[in-house]
Amino acid sequence: ETGVTQSPTHLIKTRGQQVTLRCSSQSGHNTVSWYQQALGQGPQFIFQYYREEENGRGNFPPRFSGLQFPNYSSELNVNALELDDSALYLCASSLPDRNTGELFFGEGSRLTVL
Amino acid sequence: DAKTTQPPSMDCAEGRAANLPCNHSTISGNEYVYWYRQIHSQGPQYIIHGLKNNETNEMASLIITEDRKSSTLILPHATLRDTAVYYCIVPNRNNFNKFYFGSGTKLNVKP
Numbered sequence: 001e002t003g004v005t006q007s008p009t010h011l012i013k014t015r016g017q018q019v020t021l022r023c024s025s026q027s028g029h030n031t032v033s034w035y036q037q038a039l040g041q042g043p044q045f046i047f048q049y050y051r052e053e054e055n056g057r058g059n060f061p062p063r064f065s066g067l068q069f070p071n072y073s074s075e076l077n078v079n080a081l082e083l084d085d086s087a088l089y090l091c092a093s094s095l096p097d098r099n100t101g102e103l104f105f106g107e108g109s110r111l112t113v114l
Numbered sequence: 115d116a117k118t119t120q121p122p123s124m125d126c127a128e129g130r131a132a133n134l135p136c137n138h139s140t141i142s143g144n145e146y147v148y149w150y151r152q153i154h155s156q157g158p159q160y161i162i163h164g165l166k167n168n169e170t171n172e173m174a175s176l177i178i179t180e181d182r183k184s185s186t187l188i189l190p191h192a193t194l195r196d197t198a199v200y201y202c203i204v205p206n207r208n209n210f211n212k213f214y215f216g217s218g219t220k221l222n223v224k225p
Contacts, residue, residue: 041217105157105158106157
């Protein structure tokens with residue numbers, strides 16, 4: 001139990017639709033990162049938010065966007081869904097401390113695009 | 115991130131020590147080595163991390179070679195619940211929380 005909660009846990013969308021995934025970070029953690037994990041692969045970094053600003057982005061197109069709120073919770077938005085967007089989306093919270101930079105992951109939101 | 119190389123899979127008998135290797139020959143002097151694991155359908159879980167010295171906690175031990183080009187995660191008494199994918203990660207020192215997970219090692223603990 002990491003204290004990071006994600007919603008919804010499962011959802012099904014069709015191509016072209018838009019989706020919003022939500023993440024509540026562990027208490028006191030001001031940094032939230034989002035990862036995409038396709039079936040059989042390791043998680044891939046999408047982007048990170050620190051104090052409501054994007055702080056690093058992986059190799060994902062602009063239709064993947066995010067927000068972080070003053071309470072440090074976060075949203076991941078994906079527009080114009082494609083079949084390849086089907087994956088487990090993981091949120092991780094952390095403190096930007098280089099000595100103990102653990103990531104605390106939620107259980108993920110599993111998105112299926114039909 | 116410093117590139118890491120791990121075997122795709124390993125087997126271990128229940129109750130025996132599981133030794134999971136990782137090569138990170140391009141690691142920089144001040145970059146840490148992190149280990150995470152992911153049990154099926156769950157989010158990754160932090161195990162341990164280290165810089166130069168060997169580290170031990172309640173879950174595992176981490177042995178880092180003197181030249182820091184490789185490390186070994188040791189689960190001293192593996193149980194069936196340790197069956198998971200184990201990831202060795204060396205985060206970029208300039209973007210510390212951007213972790214590159216790679217494919218990891220699937221550890222199968224067998225009765």
